[in-house]
Amino acid sequence: MVPEINWFALILATISTMVVGSVWYTPKVFGNYWMRVTKMLPGEAKSAVAPILVTLVVSFISAWVLAGATFLAFEFYGGSYLANALLTALILWGGFTAARFITHDAFEGRPVGLTVLNCAHELVTFMVMALIIGLFGV
Secondary structure (H helix, E strand, O other): OOOOHHHHHHHHHHHHHHHHHHHHOOOHHHHHHHHHHHHOOOOOOOOHHHHHHHHHHOOOOHHHHHHHHHHHOOOOOOOOOOHHHHHHHHHHHHHHHHHHHHHHHHHHOHHHHHEEEEEEHHHOOOOOOOOHHHHHOO
C-alpha cells in the first residue's frame, strides 16, 4: 500500500518548521538562553543560508515521513485523522528524535538544559506539522 499524502499539507508542514524555529530561537523566547549555553556570541554566527537550506530539506523529509506514517496509522486504526497524526508525531518524536538527542547529548557532555530545550523544540515542531497534516487529511 502506498500512503496517500496531501502535498499542500506537506509543503505547509515543511514551512511551519521554519516558523516554529524562528519564534523558538528568537532572543525574547529561548534565543538568549540557547546562545548562552552554546557559548555563541551575537553576530558570531556565519551565514545562515546553508543551514536554512539543509533545514528545509530535512523538514520536508520529516513531514513526508510523518504524513506517510499518519496515513498508515489511520488506515490501520481508523478513527480521527487528526488524532492519528498527533499520536503518530508524538511516538515518532519520542522514539527517534528525543531518544537520539538525549543519547548524543549525553555522550557529548552537552548541558541538560540545552537537551531539554532542543527536544522541546522538536516536540513542538512535530506537533505543529501533525496538526497541519491532520487537519488537511488526505
